Amino acid sequence: MTATKIAPSKVSASRSRAIREALLAYGLLSPALLLFLGFTVFPLIFGLVISLYNWRTGPTDFIGLANYARALQPDSEMWRALGATVAYSLLSVPIQLFIALVLAYLLFQKIRGKSFFRVALFLPYVTSTVASAAVWARLYSPDIGVINQVLHFFGIQPLQWLLEDKGIFTMIASGLGVTLPAGVTGPSLALVSIVIYTTWVFVGYDMTIFLAGLGNIPAELYEVAKIDGAGGWALFRHITLPLLSPTTFFLSLITIIGTFKAFNHIWVMTRGDNGTTTASILIYRQLYEFQRAGYAAALAFMLFTVILIVTILQNRVAGRQVNY
Amino acid sequence: MADTAISISEQAAAAHTRRFNTRWLLYTILILIAIIALIPFAWMLLTSINDLGDVISLKVWPWPPLGNAAPQWKNYPDAIALIGTDPDTGMPMFFRQLLNTAFVTACVIIGVTVTSVMAAYAFAQLNFPGKSALFILVLATLMIPDDLTLIPRTVMMYKNYLNWYNSFAALTVPFLASAFGIFLIRQFFLQIPRDLFDAARIDGAGHMRYLLKVMIPLTRPAILTVALFNFIWTWNEFKWAQLVTRDNNMRMISVSLQVFLQGEGGTSTHLAMAVATMVVAPILVVFFFTQKYFTEGITTTGIKG
Numbered sequence: 013m014t015a016t017k018i019a020p021s022k023v024s025a026s027r028s029r030a031i032r033e034a035l036l037a038y039g040l041l042s043p044a045l046l047l048f049l050g051f052t053v054f055p056l057i058f059g060l061v062i063s064l065y066n067w068r069t070g071p072t073d074f075i076g077l078a079n080y081a082r083a084l085q086p087d088s089e090m091w092r093a094l095g096a097t098v099a100y101s102l103l104s105v106p107i108q109l110f111i112a113l114v115l116a117y118l119l120f121q122k123i124r125g126k127s128f129f130r131v132a133l134f135l136p137y138v139t140s141t142v143a144s145a146a147v148w149a150r151l152y153s154p155d156i157g158v159i160n161q162v163l164h165f166f167g168i169q170p171l172q173w174l175l176e177d178k179g180i181f182t183m184i185a186s187g188l189g190v191t192l193p194a195g196v197t198g199p200s201l202a203l204v205s206i207v208i209y210t211t212w213v214f215v216g217y218d219m220t221i222f223l224a225g226l227g228n229i230p231a232e233l234y235e236v237a238k239i240d241g242a243g244g245w246a247l248f249r250h251i252t253l254p255l256l257s258p259t260t261f262f263l264s265l266i267t268i269i270g271t272f273k274a275f276n277h278i279w280v281m282t283r284g285d286n287g288t289t290t291a292s293i294l295i296y297r298q299l300y301e302f303q304r305a306g307y308a309a310a311l312a313f314m315l316f317t318v319i320l321i322v323t324i325l326q327n328r329v330a331g332r333q334v335n336y
Numbered sequence: 337m338a339d340t341a342i343s344i345s346e347q348a349a350a351a352h353t354r355r356f357n358t359r360w361l362l363y364t365i366l367i368l369i370a371i372i373a374l375i376p377f378a379w380m381l382l383t384s385i386n387d388l389g390d391v392i393s394l395k396v397w398p399w400p401p402l403g404n405a406a407p408q409w410k411n412y413p414d415a416i417a418l419i420g421t422d423p424d425t426g427m428p429m430f431f432r433q434l435l436n437t438a439f440v441t442a443c444v445i446i447g448v449t450v451t452s453v454m455a456a457y458a459f460a461q462l463n464f465p466g467k468s469a470l471f472i473l474v475l476a477t478l479m480i481p482d483d484l485t486l487i488p489r490t491v492m493m494y495k496n497y498l499n500w501y502n503s504f505a506a507l508t509v510p511f512l513a514s515a516f517g518i519f520l521i522r523q524f525f526l527q528i529p530r531d532l533f534d535a536a537r538i539d540g541a542g543h544m545r546y547l548l549k550v551m552i553p554l555t556r557p558a559i560l561t562v563a564l565f566n567f568i569w570t571w572n573e574f575k576w577a578q579l580v581t582r583d584n585n586m587r588m589i590s591v592s593l594q595v596f597l598q599g600e601g602g603t604s605t606h607l608a609m610a611v612a613t614m615v616v617a618p619i620l621v622v623f624f625f626t627q628k629y630f631t632e633g634i635t636t637t638g639i640k641g
Contacts, residue, residue, distance in 0.1 A: 030463070033462050033463060033464065033543075034462075034463070034464035034465060036458075036462060036543055037458040037462040037463075037464040037467075038458075038464065040454040040455060040457055040458040040462075041454070041455050041458045041459075041470065043450075043451045043454065043455075043512075043513065044451040044452070044454070044455040044474070044513040044518060045455075045470065045473075045474075045513075047451070047509075047510070047512055047513035048473070048474065048477050048513060048515070050510075051485070051489060051509075051510040052477045052480055052485060053477075054488075055485035055488035055489045055492065056480070056484065056485060056488075058488040058491070058492070059484065059485060059487055059488040062487060062488055062491060067491070069494060070494070070496060115366075115369060118362055118365060118366055119366070121362065123359075123362065123363070123366070128370070129366055129369075129370055130631070131624075131627055132370040132373050132374055133369070133370065133373050134623075134627070134630065134631075135373065135374070135377065135620070135623070136373060136376075138568050138619055138620070138623045138630070139377075139572075139616050139619060139620070140571070140572040140574075140590055140593075140615050140616055140619065141572060141574070142572070142574050142590040142593050142594055142615070143380075143590070143593060143612040143615045143616045144376060144616075146593065146597050146601075146608060146609075146612050147376045147377075147379065147380045147609070147612060148376060150379075150383075150605055150608075150609075151376060151379065155392075156391060156392055156394060156605065158375075158379060158394075158396070161394060212372070212373065212376070215373075216373070217634065220631055220634050220635065221634060221635060224635035269481075272481065272483075273481065273482065273483070275575050276572075276574045276575060276590075279574075279575075279594075280594060280597070291483070292483050295483055295486065295487070296486070296575070296579075299486075299487055299490060299579070300578070300579060305487055305490070305491055308487045309487040309488065312483055312484050312486065312487055313484070315483075316481050316483065316484045319481075
């Protein structure tokens with residue numbers, strides 16, 4: 013009897029507490045959510061609208077899909093930008109991850125000055141990319157550059173680096189006296205120079221993640237394998253590499269995303285000249301230099317749809333190789 | 337007996353030299369790589385106090401004992417003078433731009449930390465309808481590349497819309513919330529046992545007191561990591577700042593550096609490096625004192641700038 017009497021007030025008390033809790037939650041969430049709605053979700057829709065107009069500083073006239081059609085023309089700048097972006101990714105991922113893995117493996121041994129090496133390698137990552145790219149542009153300079161000076165010391169011919177729009181395959185072939193079929197030029201030396209710079213920036217970051225991954229591999233596995241007579245390379249090949257594959261997969265994914273986002277250093281070093289106009293540079297230039305907001309918005313949608321599809325496909329394929 | 341003893345000690349000695357050799361090789365590689373990592377910084381510093389003539393004739397170190405030049409410390413005041421004077425305050429424009437950068441960075445750090453802690457608390461500790469849908473929305477904003485929304489965001493800053501072009505609002509407001517911050521702090525909040533909340537409840541503490549007195553002190557390292565990463569990103573901000581500011585006295589220092597590189601600094605390499613050094617120095621100082629938070633932040637979330 014008493015129980016039935018108490019129950020309704022208990023229910024309403026707990027309900028009002030739940031309502032108060034929900035209100036508190038919405039209150040706490042609202043600043044962040046409003047900002048996301050205003051500056052991420054709304055711009056997605058607004059971008060679609062802009063892309064349908066001839067839009068300079070404001071809309072002039074509705075032109076439907078003409079901006080998209082213009083970008084999709086064969087041999088348009090969009091395809092070239094897509095090619096440069098993909099080349100940038102395909103070069104960056106293996107070079108960056110290979111060097112980072114070797115370094116992480118070396119630093120994982122019992123050595124002195126571990127934290128010095130970690131800090132030294134991480135410094136480029138925290139430095140302003142505008143500043144460090146300005147430094148590298150001068151290191152690459154054919155006139156006052158230290159890099160050509162070092163090459164000269166080893167008896168190698170000076171190179172044009174960031175100013176070179178010839179493809180590296182063409183350059184290597186002409187160095188060997190071979191002629192390549194037309195169209196097989198490879199990424200420009202300027203783009204390769206940017207890849208080298210990017211490696212310098214991110215290798216310490218990648219290494220830090222690899223070190224964490226190495227720390228998660230149980231030491232007993234190595235001991236058991238050693239008792240079975242496995243040598244250094246076998247240990248690396250059959251224990252370290254497979255158990256590190258989730259880390260490697262994760263790093264290759266964020267490296268790819270990083271190359272798609274790459275902007276500041278390319279802008280400072282080449283402004284997109286000599287085959288270095290990646291997706292991000294192309295979009296920015298259309299807006300910043302030519303005030304073509306409509307066309308730039310259309311480009312952004314198409315380039316990032318393609319890039320999203322490529323990334324998903326890459327995930328599907330690479331994801332199968334990962335051992336969890 | 338004697339033979340085997342000798343061969344064993346010989347083997348040990350051989351193993352020792354082999355180990356010594358690989359150690360030696362290991363240190364050589366590491367030191368070489370560290371030198372490559374640091375050379376651009378060294379070159380920047382040396383060039384910033386060098387004479388332009390010596391830079392052009394490739395003398396990286398024209399000072400004693402290799403040469404007899406004197407360090408050109410005046411490159412720094414020269415470069416600052418070239419950037420000009422702020423007509424409003426009469427102070428050198430570069431200092432005004434440094435103040436702009438510091439102000440924008442402070443706003444973003446405070447904003448991001450506050451909004452992230454609030455949202456993270458709701459996601460970690462409270463129950464409410466639509467929780468998982470909203471959390472997925474937050475995660476989804478992490479997946480949307482900045483370039484996809486760059487054009488409409490810029491247009492939104494123009495006259496007929498928000499009219500924020502060339503203002504501090506444009507430089508700060510869009511960055512006051514961070515999905516990465518919410519996600520990282522939520523992860524740390526979730527690790528705090530719920531019993532602690534029940535205990536606080538019995539002591540009469542409400543949600544706000546529990547958040548301020550228990551949760552935040554316990555997760556200080558995670559919150560500091562979020563603040564530090566936003567410090568680095570905002571201090572180094574270039575792309576957006578160049579797009580939405582026009583006047584010299586609204587510029588952030590990275591934009592100012594790029595403008596200088598395109599003008600006077602294009603030929604005066606020594607002055608360009610003096611400006612670059614001044615842009616980089618504050619970040620390096622902060623990094624040296626806080627580097628363990630960076631390592632921790634990276635390994636728990638895998639953020640990439």
